[in-house]
Amino acid sequence: MKQSLFTIQSNEQLAEGVYKMVLAGDTSAITAPGQFVNIRLNSFFLRRPISVCDYGKNSLTIIYKTVGKGTEAMRRMKAPHKLDILTGLGNGYNTAPSGERPLLVGGGAGVPPMYALAKKLLAEGKRPIVILGFNRKEEMFYTAEFEALGTEVHIATADGSFGTKGFVTDVVTALPDYTYFYACGPEPMLKALSACTKTSGQLSFEERMGCGFGACMGCSCQTKYGSKRICKDGPVLEKEEILW
């Protein structure tokens, strides 16, 4: 974990209620895709935990949904505003057990962390299959960016306005072969996915957090191996340890 100041480079709307912010700053504490950052905002007491979409040397990309006053305030920020950010939070995804052909399943606000994960798996010479789920066409984002990585991309929309009509699980059950899965999205999606997948996998969870770095026990959950803090021992849990 590191606390440092980042400078907003750009902050733009991607889809209905979805924004992308690119920041410059010290990203050295980020060690794996699936980790998150915790952002301090003026006039709000608690920080805002946001998943990392992409990171490079000195560059951080986050994609966030406006769900409350904090993210509404973020939406209005402009370059070169500076933000106090804690980086390198959470365990992130472990790519070691992925096999040759892992599934990457993102639903709505759970799509962004799949991007850095897809890049990492591709760099390791694996051939990930990306499955993205949205409510409807107007809420879709980053599909072209995933396609530009040169990986197989499937899209499902709940109302059928784009791609497969239905949920990501409808796409997953129709796929013949995969070696492992990674997921991030709303809990009902994670639960359904956990039930319909034939392999092991890693799933990323959300919880209201106090500190975001393991001190307050505000986001604890129970697993088969005892209690875990979503912020520090998670947010990524293995399929086999989750108690639904």
Add this chain to the structure above:
Amino acid sequence: MVKTSVTLSGLTLENPIIPASGTFGYGYEFAELYDINILGSFSFKGTTKEPRFGNPTPRIAECPAGMINSVGLQNPGVEKVISEELPKLAKCFHKPVIANVSGFSVDEYAYTCEKLDKQEQVGLLEVNVSCPNVHHGGMSFGTSPEAVAEVTRAVKSVTKKPVYMKLSPNVTDIVSIAKACEEAGADGISLINTLMGMRIDLKTKRPVIANKMGGFSGSAIFPVALRMVYQVAEAVKIPIMGIGGVSSAENVIEMMLAGATAVQIGAANLVDPFICKTIIEDLPRVMEKYHINDLNDIIGGAHK
């Protein structure tokens, strides 16, 4: 060179800055960020006889200038605290630590304190009779002078270490509770714990916190905490650890002027993990600004 060291019932602290229980875990997360040996001491996560998972989530809600928590005393239980956490803690913190203890009966408080009394690392016991997040325990002992006196006597009979009773602000008369502690033999008072509060989500029209209510903390409660420290300092002779919304060196000095010998930092640790380090570094400069050479000279200074 200003003097920042203070003494709590024979325990001398390099400075009066103590992270409050429940906001600092067992110190490991913070030890990754800075050398936590700069702290006066710290009060580790509230410990009970049995392991506890705590309350369902959501346990956290935001408020203007503060937050509500309803963790519910999650901890691995006193056996594991002694066998696993304290040895790990010994590697990153070399000063006497404050053991924060909670319970669901007088016997449980005594049991846990007796176990922790035997730990060399523990310099002081802080007995939490003020947790608002558990039913039939915690705060129910801290809201009547008789019950708090009974816990105090039970704990004092099993330990030679200083015993500080951590009090709840959710009472009609904090002074009578504090006096009951003093009369029952407490070595000091820690106050305040969190104020009962709640938030309702406008979208779901339901309480944000799963347990409906929780403990409100953060800079918003500083004036309430300061007032209670001031009132209790008028009424008792034993030392006070002032807690509640402290987030700057200026707040520390204000708390000490109200009557605190040491000052605990709580919720501020969760939003700025470096806050205690910052306060410790700022303190000499702020002391000089207000012409304070020795912090001991200002304890209770506002009462004159």
